[in-house]
Amino acid sequence: MAIQKGDFIKLNYTGRFEDGRIFDTTNEELAKQEEIYNPRGLYGGDVVIVGAGHTIEGLDEDLEGKEAGYSGTVSIPPEKAFGPSNPKLIETISITKLQDRNVHPGMPVEVDGKRGVVSRVIGRRVTVDFNSPLAGKTVTYEYTIEKLLEEVVEKIQGLLALYTGMRDMEVEIADGVAKIYIPTGLTFNQRWLMAKNRVASELFKYAELKEVQLIEKLTAEAEAEVPVPAEPEAEANAEAEEEPSETQE
Structure with missing residues (x-):
């Protein structure tokens, strides 16, 4: 089935400058080799909603019409990448x-x-x-669409991972209502406090939910330290709107 706007997909990618230097990747080992590894980053692939501004415009557009399993390369000019130099x-x-x-x-x-x-x-x-190091640059992305997500719980967990840097958060679905159990440490995270309304809005629009409940979960055992969500490099277009994780810049 062809990928279209509104689809949730799992995406692996590597972004390069014209001279071949890598500035962003979802491949952890490659990030370490290129000395761009972020210990707070989330590697192994991002879940993004096609057409929702989770990645740069040129890559987002190139995803449409492809199918799960597709691998390819796209060259993106500054206007549809990270913007021109000001x-x-x-x-x-x-x-x-x-x-x-x-x-x-x-x-x-x-x-x-x-x-x-x-x-x-x-x-x-x-x-x-003082421009972003990515401004004014033509970039190339090698990417693979690993999977088209179908299950609502999987979509929610993927979107949460994009915004929080945390995988497999506990989620329950019943009658169009999603209950999302939030670890205590995350409730004090400034990025999450600013992003949670956008997460809910995207779930209403793209996952056809009618209600999202964010429930703070307390346990007797001491919780592991919650990681600070990293800024995905490939999401620079949405940062102004308090964006999610390539892409992570």
Whole structure:
């Protein structure tokens, strides 16, 4: 069956720059080899809803019409990847604003709470690019659609993993009502507090639920530390809306 908007799929991918450098992958071993491994990341594949903005526009569009098991490669221009470079975010400042004054092009710096990269040094003046390192780049994604999800519980667990970095959270379904048992530690996580309404909204729209109950689960045993959800690199388009996990940037 052809993949269409609104489908829940499990997706494995690797994102590369034009020079072949990898900036994002769902393959844990590859991430370690390329020295981009995030210990808080969730590897092994992301569950995304096609057309819901869970990944960059160009990849999202390429998924439509494919079938489960498909593997392929797509080249994506900046406009449908992580956006063009904004010249207003390139600033020339005095070197005195930097803690380390032994600067050179390519050096990451932080100025007034903003992170950027030095692009030029002339005398005591430094040009810093505060754009995302992915902005203005044409990227290539190699991806495999591992599975088309059919079961509602599986869809919910996959979506929760995307937003929280936690797999196989306890879920019960009855008469269009989903009961999701939330570990205590997660209830204090700022990212989850901002994302939970979007999770519920997407479940109403794409999983045809009529009610979502988020239930804080307490146990006698001490709970394991809840991981802080990582920012998926491939989800930069939705970050402004407090987005989920390639993709994870």
